[in-house]
Amino acid sequence: EAYRKEIEGLEIVTPQQLEEYRIKFLGTKGIVKSLFGEMKNVPNERKKEFGQVLNDFKQFAETKYETAKEQSAGNGQQAVEEIDLSLPGDAMQTGSRHPINLVRKRILDIFNRLGFAVADGPEIEDDWHNFTSLNLPEHHPARDMQDTFYIHQNPDWLLRTHTSNVQTREMEKGKLPIRIICPGRVYRNETISARAHCFFHQVEGLYIDEHVSFADLKQTLYFFVQELFGKDVKVRFRPSYFPFTEPSAEMDISCLICGGDGCRVCKHTGWVEILGCGMVHPKVLENCGIDSNKYTGYAFGMGIERIAMLLYQINDLRLFSENDVRFLRQFV
Numbered sequence: 181e182a183y184r185k186e187i188e189g190l191e192i193v194t195p196q197q198l199e200e201y202r203i204k205f206l207g208t209k210g211i212v213k214s215l216f217g218e219m220k221n222v223p224n225e226r227k228k229e230f231g232q233v234l235n236d237f238k239q240f241a242e243t244k245y246e247t248a249k250e251q252s253a254g255n256g257q258q259a260v261e262e263i264d265l266s267l268p269g270d271a272m273q274t275g276s277r278h279p280i281n282l283v284r285k286r287i288l289d290i291f292n293r294l295g296f297a298v299a300d301g302p303e304i305e306d307d308w309h310n311f312t313s314l315n316l317p318e319h320h321p322a323r324d325m326q327d328t329f330y331i332h333q334n335p336d337w338l339l340r341t342h343t344s345n346v347q348t349r350e351m352e353k354g355k356l357p358i359r360i361i362c363p364g365r366v367y368r369n370e371t372i373s374a375r376a377h378c379f380f381h382q383v384e385g386l387y388i389d390e391h392v393s394f395a396d397l398k399q400t401l402y403f404f405v406q407e408l409f410g411k412d413v414k415v416r417f418r419p420s421y422f423p424f425t426e427p428s429a430e431m432d433i434s435c436l437i438c439g440g441d442g443c444r445v446c447k448h449t450g451w452v453e454i455l456g457c458g459m460v461h462p463k464v465l466e467n468c469g470i471d472s473n474k475y476t477g478y479a480f481g482m483g484i485e486r487i488a489m490l491l492y493q494i495n496d497l498r499l500f501s502e503n504d505v506r507f508l509r510q511f512v
């Protein structure tokens with residue numbers, strides 16, 4: 181009788197309440213089951229009477245369940261109707277392009293328009309294609325400029341330190357003229373910091389034909405930076421040294437951040453270095469079977485990260501490889 185009262189007083193609205201009710205009264209360990217379990221303790225002569233009361237109660241509890249179930253289904257229906265279907269939905273997360281990819285594409289697009297074809301090469305390279313063919317014989321001090329990862333099993337193998345290996349491989353094919361642009365990942369054994377990493381990405385260019393001059397190189401690179409950074413950018417070439425080019429130069433552009441007035445990015449010089457370049461050393465041409473009396477060529481190489489950092493004002497190289505979505509999401 182007490183249970184009957186309890187049930188009458190119950191308010192079952194939510195599906196959760198309904199389920200709680202079912203478990204408490206009608207479940208396999210519920211109250212109805214346990215009352216039937218009491219049957220064995222009832223003296224024989226009262227069993228009939230007790231059974232009738234129990235059956236009534238069971239029916240009562242079940243009816244309550246059924247009506248509550250119908251009602252709460254009705255409530256669910258109502259809830260559905262309250263949803264405003266004209267509201268805009270949640271946007272789907274679509275992902276975004278990596279800034280390195282975006283900048284690489286921009287660089288390649290510019291050189292494609294100038295007639296450069298994209299060329300590719302292996303990241304695991306042998307000593308000849310990464311160093312020796314490029315006028316960097318064993319024990320050459322300039323090898324130390326590029327701290328190299330060697331492959332343990334074979335000292336002749338290494339992770340390429342620059343994409344110049346693609347240039348050697350292309351020259352060795354012997355088809356001239358050559359006008360290629362080589363994007364790719366390169367590796368150097370450097371301590372990871374805001375300004376250095378053990379891998380990064382380069383784009384290198386190579387043009388070999390009859391009568392290619394340093395003036396061609398300068399004009400091509402000048403066009404390139406104007407396309408990439410805008411018409412106002414100024415350039416300057418400083419004499420430099422690379423074993424595979426002679427003469428060699430480094431190219432600076434006027435600082436985009438401060439416009440040349442001096443800031444932290446350009447270390448208060450007004451200029452930032454963006455690439456190395458030069459005329460391909462005759463010895464490199466000969467190493468690859470090209471007649472250096474007939475042909476000349478120029479080459480240049482730049483780091484994609486460095487350019488992306490300038491374009492997007494990113495101040496820490498590590499952001500490019502940490503894959504933090506809060507960083508990546510900002511690029512479209």
Ligand code: PHE
Binds near residue numbers: 425458482
């Ligand atoms: N290979 C050079 C480097 O990785 C860049 C470079 C390429 C310089 C071509 C001159 C000519 O630093």
